[in-house]
Amino acid sequence: MEATNKTITREDIVSIYMNEVLEKGAKPKSVFHFAKENDFEEAEFYFFFGSLESLEKEIFRLFFVNTVDLLHKNEEYLEYDMKNKMLSFYFTFFEILTANRSYVKQTLKTSPNPLKNLVQLTTLRESFKEYVSEILTDDYRLEIEKIQKFQEKAIQESAWLQLMLTIKFWLDDESPAFEKTDIFIEKSVNASFQLMNTAPLNHLIDLGKFLFKEKIYSRK
Known part of the structure; x- marks a missing residue:
């Protein structure tokens, strides 16, 4: 994945996750899939949440x-x-x-x-x-x-x-x-x-x- 200039925040991740669950009717398969589909690094997720x-x-x-x-x-x-x-x-x-x-x-x-x-x-x-x-x-x-x-x-x-x-x-x-x-x-x-x-x-x-x-x- 190409790195983005925008730094994702804790609030961003919460908002993106809630929207994805609603739009797809199911939670992401993994942190990897969740990060990849929303254009941010997996490591950025783990900076705020463990799972x-x-x-x-x-x-x-x-x-x-x-x-x-x-x-x-x-x-x-x-x-x-x-x-x-x-x-x-x-x-x-x-x-x-x-x-x-x-x-x-x-x-x-x-x-x-x-x-x-x-x-x-x-x-x-x-x-x-x-x-x-x-x-x-x-x-x-x-x-x-x-x-x-x-x-x-x-x-x-x-x-x-x-x-x-x-x-x-x-x-x-x-x-x-x-x-x-x-x-x-x-x-x-x-x-x-x-x-x-x-x-x-x-x-x-x-x-x-x-x-x-x-x-x-x-x-x-």
């Missing part, structure tokens, strides 16, 4: 990054409580997915094995779990420090599962402007935060501690 699979994962992570960037441009967002931050994330994230719906549907339904398709979301998963941890407030943390880490991991995993269910709902949604997905988001986020309410559980823990102490002292 086509890592590029696919990065695309979904970029959807997340763009979402968070947009959220932080809104000064009011910083004052929101955890539930409203999560709702804002969902609505913004799915606006970005909708703008790229053809690509998302194509790549998440490539293989008949759903688990194989979800491999692309592993980097998104880690970024999203970090985001959940960052917005988690004391209102939803148990007072017992020893089980806070376990609780936080449980919240992260349940939030990720909820996001996966919402993506599945959105992929199947054929309503105008995906209005059913908007309703699903609002109802599911509200329900999850009701379940996350730690006040009743904290009261039960306090009661258990009280009964334990009473039992111990009654033996003396």
Whole structure:
């Protein structure tokens, strides 16, 4: 291949890859074929990505990054409580997915094995779990420090599962402007935060501690 004067960027590769997947209805056979067909050196690809699979994962992570960037441009967002931050994330994230719906549907339904398709979301998963941890407030943390880490991991995993269910709902949604997905988001986020309410559980823990102490002292 003849060398080109133009230096290809990371963003160029992402854009070219997404367009090729949409136009051909399938991912490239290899990095070599992908680079050759788009007039850039294979080494230029490997400067940014280790494989086509890592590029696919990065695309979904970029959807997340763009979402968070947009959220932080809104000064009011910083004052929101955890539930409203999560709702804002969902609505913004799915606006970005909708703008790229053809690509998302194509790549998440490539293989008949759903688990194989979800491999692309592993980097998104880690970024999203970090985001959940960052917005988690004391209102939803148990007072017992020893089980806070376990609780936080449980919240992260349940939030990720909820996001996966919402993506599945959105992929199947054929309503105008995906209005059913908007309703699903609002109802599911509200329900999850009701379940996350730690006040009743904290009261039960306090009661258990009280009964334990009473039992111990009654033996003396």
